[in-house]
Amino acid sequence: MNTNTKHRVLVTGGAGFIGSHTLVELIAAGFDVVAVDNFSNSDDTCLRGVEQITGQKIPFENVDCCDFAAMESVFQRYDFDSIIHFAAFKAVGESVEMPLKYYRNNLMSFINVLELMKKYNRNNIVFSSSATVYGETDVLPVTEETPRMPAISSYGNTKQICEDILRDTVASSSVKGIALRYFNPIGAHPSALIGELPRGVPNNLVPFITQTASGIRECLSVFGNDYPTPDGSCIRDYIDVVDLAKAHVAAITRMVEGKNKQNYEIFNVGTGKGTSVLELVEMFQRVNNLKLNYKIAPRRQGDVVSIYADTSLANNELGWKAERSLEDTLVSAWKWEQYIRRK
Numbered sequence: 147m148n149t150n151t152k153h154r155v156l157v158t159g160g161a162g163f164i165g166s167h168t169l170v171e172l173i174a175a176g177f178d179v180v181a182v183d184n185f186s187n188s189d190d191t192c193l194r195g196v197e198q199i200t201g202q203k204i205p206f207e208n209v210d211c212c213d214f215a216a217m218e219s220v221f222q223r224y225d226f227d228s229i230i231h232f233a234a235f236k237a238v239g240e241s242v243e244m245p246l247k248y249y250r251n252n253l254m255s256f257i258n259v260l261e262l263m264k265k266y267n268r269n270n271i272v273f274s275s276s277a278t279v280y281g282e283t284d285v286l287p288v289t290e291e292t293p294r295m296p297a298i299s300s301y302g303n304t305k306q307i308c309e310d311i312l313r314d315t316v317a318s319s320s321v322k323g324i325a326l327r328y329f330n331p332i333g334a335h336p337s338a339l340i341g342e343l344p345r346g347v348p349n350n351l352v353p354f355i356t357q358t359a360s361g362i363r364e365c366l367s368v369f370g371n372d373y374p375t376p377d378g379s380c381i382r383d384y385i386d387v388v389d390l391a392k393a394h395v396a397a398i399t400r401m402v403e404g405k406n407k408q409n410y411e412i413f414n415v416g417t418g419k420g421t422s423v424l425e426l427v428e429m430f431q432r433v434n435n436l437k438l439n440y441k442i443a444p445r446r447q448g449d450v451v452s453i454y455a456d457t458s459l460a461n462n463e464l465g466w467k468a469e470r471s472l473e474d475t476l477v478s479a480w481k482w483e484q485y486i487r488r489k
């Protein structure tokens with residue numbers, strides 16, 4: 147950052163997977179931070195890791211963003227003008243079984259943050275959106291202009307609704323907002339001191355792969371090998387978590403420096419490259435020199451066949467580009483898994 151005084155950023159969900167990596171990149175870029183989390187899907191492992199990597203004590207508040215009074219106290223006690231809002235539940239399958247849990251947490255936490263921004267004149271917010279907002283699209287690659295399709299899960303619906311809440315709040319106030327639509331975040335910090343720490347059975351492919359490799363899971367299921375893709379498995383856009391964290395720094399900097407073209411903007415954050423599940427499994431085995439126990443299972447309901455991003459808008463406007471190779475990302479994921487099992 148090119149300003150003389152340090153700019154502080156509030157990071158909600160800062161103890162989580164993407165939040166912790168973003169704390170590291172914010173500090174590296176010269177920002178001060180304050181993190182909030184209620185540890186509903188994390189513990190203090192990654193916060194301690196962030197402190198080890200940065201050599202700094204991270205100001206932290208154990209607060210539920212749905213608790214308006216507790217959040218208000220954070221706004222009163224810390225001076226910050228920018229917020230990155232990660233705090234949300236994210237398990238797609240669980241959201242279908244427990245929609246109210248997801249609507250309550252993901253909407254209330256966000257509404258509270260926006261209300262408090264208005265009340266305390268805080269200006270900039272980055273919201274964690276998701277490629278799930280595109281639903282079952284057949285437009286490839288997807289651009290930010292690709293129409294959102296009806297959400298397939300309650301989780302996906304919370305992301306669509308939150309985007310709309312942000313759009314309307316920006317239109318009626320001085321708040322500026324950027325929604326980043328993440329594709330499939332994977333990997334870990336090269337230090338292996340922070341990474342993804344799923345509770346229970348992982349929902350996402352890479353933690354399932356690493357847990358299978360370390361023997362916690364017996365066998366990885368690849369859901370479907372008869373899709374209309376070159377090898378029959380689904381295709382996704384896997385974005386390295388450190389690259390993703392840097393996109394947040396670029397988005398905050400854009401607003402702080404007044405370079406945003408509109409007060410509400412949306413950017414896809416992916417690599418622009420589709421990789422099939424079977425390709426990813428093969429690459430994981432090759433780069434880490436190990437053998438995975440996996441089987442082909444029937445297709446899973448709700449899986450989109452293929453989705454990957456057109457990232458030109460983020461490349462041109464944010465000056466951001468995914469840099470880390472998929473090979474390096476998969477090495478880091480395995481290194482993190484081994485570190486966390488030793489702990």
Ligand SMILES: NC(=O)c1ccc[n+]([C@@H]2O[C@H](COP(=O)([O-])OP(=O)(O)OC[C@H]3O[C@@H](n4cnc5c(N)ncnc54)[C@H](O)[C@@H]3O)[C@@H](O)[C@H]2O)c1
Pocket residue numbers: 158159160161162163164165182183184185186187188209210211212231232233234235236251255274275276277328329330331343350
């Ligand atoms: N990981 C992905 O695949 C992915 C993809 C697209 C979008 N996202 C979004 O990115 C954000 C971060 O995801 P992540 O992968 O780091 O998940 P995560 O679960 O590791 O991190 C979220 C953090 O928020 C905290 N949290 C949840 N509700 C809270 C509340 N009410 N108050 C305070 N803290 C709360 C959790 O304890 C957790 O530490 C989420 O909004 C998620 O929906 C994630």
